[in-house]
Amino acid sequence: MSSSEILAELKGVRERSYGEWTSFCPLCAVRKHRLLIREDAAGQTDIHCFRGHEDWEILQAIGKTRRALWPRPPHKYHAPDQEWWDRARLFANGKRLPPMSEQ
Incomplete structure (x- = not known):
């Protein structure tokens, strides 16, 4: 599972930097x-x-398990797309x- 699936369940998500977001705590x-939600190069959240x-309390509140924090293999690092570089x-x-x- 990737961080995008976790972010989809949270409210008030804002990108802070590449691989890092903030949102409201559901609890x-x-x-x-x-x-604060971060995803590293290996895909771990x-x-x-x-x-x-x-x-685990936060994940339980949004209907996920702790398994959601680790990616499904194989996870390959991907560089930011061009849109990310061009955005202020x-x-x-x-x-x-x-x-x-x-x-």
């Missing part, structure tokens, strides 16, 4: 509490709740970063 009653919920980024503090192709 936190207040929507301001965030999750890491979920971190800033309020302290365990990854927005830092958490609101400042804009030029597209990677212009840096």
